[in-house]
Amino acid sequence: MRIIIVGAGIGGLATAISLHEAGLRDVTVFERSSAIRGLGVGINLLPHAMRELTELGVAADIRALGVTPTTLRYFTRRGQEIWSEPRGLSAGYRWPQLSVHRGRLQLALRDLAEARLSEPIRLGHQLVATMSNDDGTETARFATAAGEVEVTADVIIGADGIHSALRALRFPQEGAPPWSGLTLWRGITRIPAFLDGRTMIMAGDGEQKFVAYPVSEADATGDTLVNFIAERRIGGTGDADWNRSVDPAPIAALFREWRFDWLDVPAAIAQAEEILEYPMVDRDALPRWTHGRTTLLGDAAHAMYPNGSNGGSQAILDSRTLAFHLATAADTPAGIEKALMQYEDARRPAMTALLDGTRATGPERVMQLARERAPEGFDDIETVIPLSERRQIADDHKAAAGFLPELLNERRSLTPPRDRFAAQAEAPL
Numbered sequence: 529m530r531i532i533i534v535g536a537g538i539g540g541l542a543t544a545i546s547l548h549e550a551g552l553r554d555v556t557v558f559e560r561s562s563a564i565r566g567l568g569v570g571i572n573l574l575p576h577a578m579r580e581l582t583e584l585g586v587a588a589d590i591r592a593l594g595v596t597p598t599t600l601r602y603f604t605r606r607g608q609e610i611w612s613e614p615r616g617l618s619a620g621y622r623w624p625q626l627s628v629h630r631g632r633l634q635l636a637l638r639d640l641a642e643a644r645l646s647e648p649i650r651l652g653h654q655l656v657a658t659m660s661n662d663d664g665t666e667t668a669r670f671a672t673a674a675g676e677v678e679v680t681a682d683v684i685i686g687a688d689g690i691h692s693a694l695r696a697l698r699f700p701q702e703g704a705p706p707w708s709g710l711t712l713w714r715g716i717t718r719i720p721a722f723l724d725g726r727t728m729i730m731a732g733d734g735e736q737k738f739v740a741y742p743v744s745e746a747d748a749t750g751d752t753l754v755n756f757i758a759e760r761r762i763g764g765t766g767d768a769d770w771n772r773s774v775d776p777a778p779i780a781a782l783f784r785e786w787r788f789d790w791l792d793v794p795a796a797i798a799q800a801e802e803i804l805e806y807p808m809v810d811r812d813a814l815p816r817w818t819h820g821r822t823t824l825l826g827d828a829a830h831a832m833y834p835n836g837s838n839g840g841s842q843a844i845l846d847s848r849t850l851a852f853h854l855a856t857a858a859d860t861p862a863g864i865e866k867a868l869m870q871y872e873d874a875r876r877p878a879m880t881a882l883l884d885g886t887r888a889t890g891p892e893r894v895m896q897l898a899r900e901r902a903p904e905g906f907d908d909i910e911t912v913i914p915l916s917e918r919r920q921i922a923d924d925h926k927a928a929a930g931f932l933p934e935l936l937n938e939r940r941s942l943t944p945p946r947d948r949f950a951a952q953a954e955a956p957l
Contacts, residue, residue: 531683537827552854556681583943599612709808710760716756719799734899737892
């Protein structure tokens with residue numbers, strides 16, 4: 529089975545590794561950029577993603593790159609605590625949560641993929657068209673610096689992000705991603721470790737918010753690298769350049785009153801080496817991902833707001849689910865097409881529901897409720913949002929995202945059994 533992956537981001541690289549480990553070795557990755565530079569800031573890999581990386585045999589390589597948070601805490605913009613919960617192993621999972629620099633993660637996955645693939649990632653290849661052939665195969669046409677090239681395969685996987693070329697070919701009327709009205713500023717800063725040095729914090733509400741978590745261990749001076757997201761609803765059109773570098777000073781000024789006993793927010797922002805600005809956008813849910821023998825994966829299929837830290841984790845789950853179904857399919861046109869539909873049936877409804885949840889702010893809803901019910905602060909959070917309500921909001925999100933501890937710990941593996949017929953009876957999703 530010949531497989532083409534379009535895109536060498538986290539989803540595409542995880543797919544390449546997943547297919548190889550599932551026994552599908554004729555895989556080629558095409559990337560439109562001329563180099564993989566490992567750009568970006570922080571990302572969280574939730575326990576369901578870490579389970580998949582563990583079962584792929586690459587978790588040790590990835591875990592060495594970051595920090596395993598033990599706690600997630602929500603605060604008001606005044607610094608009053610709303611909700612706290614354990615994370616990762618501390619929450620009863622069999623796998624940790626990992627906070628890591630996205631660029632370091634991408635480069636590690638690139639190296640792990642290239643160590644397995646029979647040929648290197650083909651850089652500088654921009655997908656411009658696909659064609660279905662009479663024998664059931666698909667041909668991809670790429671624009672390169674040397675002219676257009678065509679490659680034929682049994683399956684084409686679009687893992688090329690929120691601005692996916694394959695998605696645009698299938699849904700040319702869709703247009704640009706819709707803007708939420710919020711602007712994000714993301715950066716990495718080196719500051720004294722806050723709280724216990726392994727806590728992820730979110731402070732604010734639906735109009736203005738600050739998120740921070742360490743992505744390195746504290747050094748000898750007690751300082752640590754911290755990823756942060758500063759967010760605010762502002763005027764505009766949402767068509768700002770992605771990853772545009774901006775001066776930290778005006779952003780720090782927006783948060784000048786956010787000085788807590790345990791974290792000086794404006795100082796953290798002001799000390800950032802670089803801040804990248806972009807509009808908070810997502811994509812509307814699609815009626816289908818699969819057309820013939822082409823399908824979508826990761827942000828190309830279901831880009832969503834970062835509420836709940838799900839983007840990279842869900843792409844990894846996509847990759848493992850797709851690899852499972854392709855590896856256990858009959859290697860015939862009908863068998864391959866059935867496998868692609870099984871993948872879509874397993875993932876698309878869940879991602880549609882999760883997209884709706886992130887648009888309703890996901891687990892961060894507790895912050896908005898605190899703002900609406902007690903805009904001037906509170907003496908006892910229990911009188912504002914009872915514990916049962918806070919816990920239900922958190923559990924509802926975990927269920928939608930697929931990482932309730934009791935369900936994740938007991939779910940069948942996405943590693944295909946060696947016996948193809950046994951696999952059909954043991955499909956995990």
